[in-house]
Amino acid sequence: MSSASAADRIVFVGAGKMGTALLSGLARAGAPGCVEVIEPHPSTELVALCDARGFALCGAPPAGPPAGTLLLAIKPQMLESVAPALSKVVGPETLVVSILAGKRIADLSTRLAARAFVRAMPNTPAAIGRGITGAFANAQTSAPQRGLAQRLLSAAGEVVWVEREELIDAVTAVSGSGPAYVFLLAECLAAAGAAAGLPEDLAARLARATVSGAGELMHRTPELSPATLRENVTSPGGTTAAALAVLMAQDGLAPLMTRAVEAAKRRAAELSG
Numbered sequence: 001m002s003s004a005s006a007a008d009r010i011v012f013v014g015a016g017k018m019g020t021a022l023l024s025g026l027a028r029a030g031a032p033g034c035v036e037v038i039e040p041h042p043s044t045e046l047v048a049l050c051d052a053r054g055f056a057l058c059g060a061p062p063a064g065p066p067a068g069t070l071l072l073a074i075k076p077q078m079l080e081s082v083a084p085a086l087s088k089v090v091g092p093e094t095l096v097v098s099i100l101a102g103k104r105i106a107d108l109s110t111r112l113a114a115r116a117f118v119r120a121m122p123n124t125p126a127a128i129g130r131g132i133t134g135a136f137a138n139a140q141t142s143a144p145q146r147g148l149a150q151r152l153l154s155a156a157g158e159v160v161w162v163e164r165e166e167l168i169d170a171v172t173a174v175s176g177s178g179p180a181y182v183f184l185l186a187e188c189l190a191a192a193g194a195a196a197g198l199p200e201d202l203a204a205r206l207a208r209a210t211v212s213g214a215g216e217l218m219h220r221t222p223e224l225s226p227a228t229l230r231e232n233v234t235s236p237g238g239t240t241a242a243a244l245a246v247l248m249a250q251d252g253l254a255p256l257m258t259r260a261v262e263a264a265k266r267r268a269a270e271l272s273g
């Protein structure tokens with residue numbers, strides 16, 4: 001262990017896809033402390049990252065005083081079996097930041113001896129630093145601890161805070177699961193292009209570039225709402241207007257999306273127990 005004080009220790013527990021994405025972001029942005037990673041089966045990418053950045057990598061929780069911050073990124077179903085060994089690194093002053101889908105702060109606090117908990121829901125564009133994370137901090141989380149959580153989670157992209165823990169289910173339904181809705185849009189657009197007579201591979205290429213290009217355009221023009229961007233490319237009586245009349249009909253995309261998000265939110269609530 002390095003000579004950093006225990007309060008500066010940031011211990012990652014689990015570094016698979018999401019944990020590695022956060023660690024890569026921290027490596028780019030600079031870690032606000034001394035990072036240790038507990039990962040029994042590290043990928044080659046993780047080993048190289050830890051080597052290059054001086055992150056300590058170990059297979060099991062090391063002995064020592066409790067860490068200042070613990071970032072939990074294991075699979076949710078592993079929590080029960082992994083938690084007992086974490087008593088070595090968690091104490092009453094430890095901030096626990098959990099990205100475990102469906103695990104409420106009540107579930108975490110019965111298993112870990114900390115008081116300050118942040119529950120967060122990132123999404124997969126985190127892998128390229130373009131994710132968005134919804135986060136909730138319990139009342140025992142101090143302002144500096146919340147700031148630290150913000151810095152850690154920012155490694156994956158933007159961070160937004162919600163004031164009630166239940167809202168994490170709605171965040172899950174919008175941005176957590178949302179990338180899949182966008183990928184489906186690209187699939188449907190490609191299938192519709194093929195039905196309109198295009199060769200399948202060409203339709204897939206057009207759809208992919210359109211969805212990613214439109215996303216990038218939206219990203220680069222934050223001053224314009226999606227509605228304005230849409231209106232800007234819709235001439236009255238034109239082709240886009242003809243398609244939008246179908247998509248924006250009473251039984252069009254809006255009610256469908258509302259039902260989809262409701263279904264995801266309901267499922268998130270069921271999974272949280």
Ligand SMILES: NC(=O)c1ccc[n+]([C@@H]2O[C@H](COP(=O)([O-])OP(=O)(O)OC[C@H]3O[C@@H](n4cnc5c(N)ncnc54)[C@H](OP(=O)(O)O)[C@@H]3O)[C@@H](O)[C@H]2O)c1
Nearest residue numbers: 014015016017018038041073074075076099100101122124
């Ligand atoms: N991916 C997403 O889009 C996403 C979005 C939001 C939230 N999340 C949450 O992020 C968490 C991680 O998801 P993921 O997709 O990154 O899963 P993952 O790739 O399976 O990562 C979990 C990691 O934890 C490791 N692990 C297993 N036992 C451990 C132990 N005793 N101590 C420390 N580490 C251990 C696993 O190693 P082995 O593979 O060797 O078992 C694996 O590398 C989940 O709780 C998920 O709900 C993910």
